[in-house]
Amino acid sequence: MMTRTKEHPPLSPHHRRRAVLLALLAVLPALLLVFTDSAPSAAHGTPMQPASRTFMCWRDGLTSTGEIKPVNPACQAAVAESGTTPLYNWFSVLRSDGAGRTQGFIPDGQLCSGGNTTFNGFNKARADWPLTHLTSGASLDFSYNAWAAHPGWFYVYITKDGFDPTKTFGWDDLESTPFMTIDHPQVTGQVGTVEGAYKWTGNLPSNKSGRHIIYMVWKRSDSTETFYSCSDVVFDGGKGEVTGVGEPGSPSDPPSDPQATCTATRKTTNSWSGGYQAEVTVTNTGANPILGWMVEFTLPTGQKVDSLWNGNATYNGQAVMVHNVDWNGSLAAGASATFSYVVNGGAADATTSQLCTVH
Template structure:
């Protein structure tokens, strides 16, 4: 028998259809409403509220060059986008609209942060206007964290690339393909030095779409890059320009979060998933233990054909084990499901190449080795 969560998630298609119908009615009502006075934002982190529930942000974080957005009743247009940054690095900005919380700024009446296990669906709709005389991606961002945080950087960022123009690519490297929410995607995984990133890249431009955010969350959990005990903190839609960007526009945006995934009572176990396919990685874990303590030397090898630029190795420590110090990587948390993130000098894994790190720990009971290794969310084989 399926759990209440799975039963609720199984009716998303019908819910999405109803959502689209309601959205169409809302669009007719909006058309009949009084005219909305546009708002110009040129301040670096300037914001304003639209529809009484979403925040539009200029969010010019990667350049000192001027950027302005004209905020309409339902979206925004980029009217000025000066400057450029190298295409092999981070973009210069992320003009966008969001539902949820972003660096302590929470949208009016939002239900976020919300624990994933309590969300039955999160229907959303977005439409974009593209230009060809710029280098950019059109990205929908979904942010997840182990805590219900409303400030700072979250643990995992899910990106849905609706379009990309120019020589730009997501963080990390392509680690596979997937069908999510009825569409086919390239799947890229990596770490940008501050958080894990999984990107679903459309093979061709998508101008508008209505979908359920939880379909992408579920796909991320299945790849080991989040857990159902984590929190959805915000969803955002906008553009990441590297060069230019004037003329880009977001015509409409809607987002809601339906709670009720958890009843508070006993829940039957989920039906078992198919085991994950091994990724292009291999891990060697060599330990030396003594009464109450141990050291571990970990070597991760890229067995694929493309380089991994920025890595995070996830693994599970047995109960009773705690990390006390580490070298050549940053390990968090100190027990349970641990994530080791590369140092600045060893962030790149060439095809066939390896990087190593180590740590010292304490334990109680009987010593056992760590298990369940994943590289940027992809399951690794063990040597």
């Protein structure tokens, strides 16, 4: 299942056992709201073996009362800066405009957040992040959650010898090329749960010791959307054991606030021969504030967005992905924001559905 390919996001030439968590985490908040069966799906996911910072801290924070209260000091510091929203959205460290880009796109010091400001707290240079214990050169069963599945490539990097986790993490700290490239792996388990995952087996780099970061980039092949993640590991003869996290709550007691959700409704505000103007209202339907949102929809064949305002849009054929702008992403429970766009090439299609996801 594992193949190597020359197609990977390069760094600049001059800068050159399984997770024991799955059985404990059977119930999770459903964060994707799809309005019709034919609605497009947004990709979401993060490494679970070796586990990313966001997944580790979410697991660390689970309590039997449904609250999310991290015990790990680094996770507490991340929450102090960014709140608990990133823990509910542990699978959303993404850039919609990433297009697989790495160095020169994501700034030094922001690799773990992927340059996504919602997750800034996870960029902290600390030596007390939760750890996965590994053996240099050993075979490992990798697992990458598929909260929402899409085709693409996984590029797996590792830090250079002598990496210091207490210093700002930059591109110079990584080996220049991935030690592993995974080409369009298949999903096992149910998508939209912890059991849904891309899985593969591969060998870890040889001659590694001490603390490192395994850095993964998931590049979608059907969109410019790209995911970034940091997994803190230590090469000490381990076989995938985890330390630095508290005991999770009972799987029968999921978080009491799973509704980190939003809706997106569209209306046509003007029309003419060969075109129309539409407005989309995004509403926070959850119980807690959200820091950002994304709306996806697909235009009928022959139509094209001519202009769009109050949102940041990327396009892939007829597929349109709109992220909030700086001033309308933060929404209190029940609050709404709008964006508008003009389309040329036909009339408004009443069947076009909108997918809204929280970031």
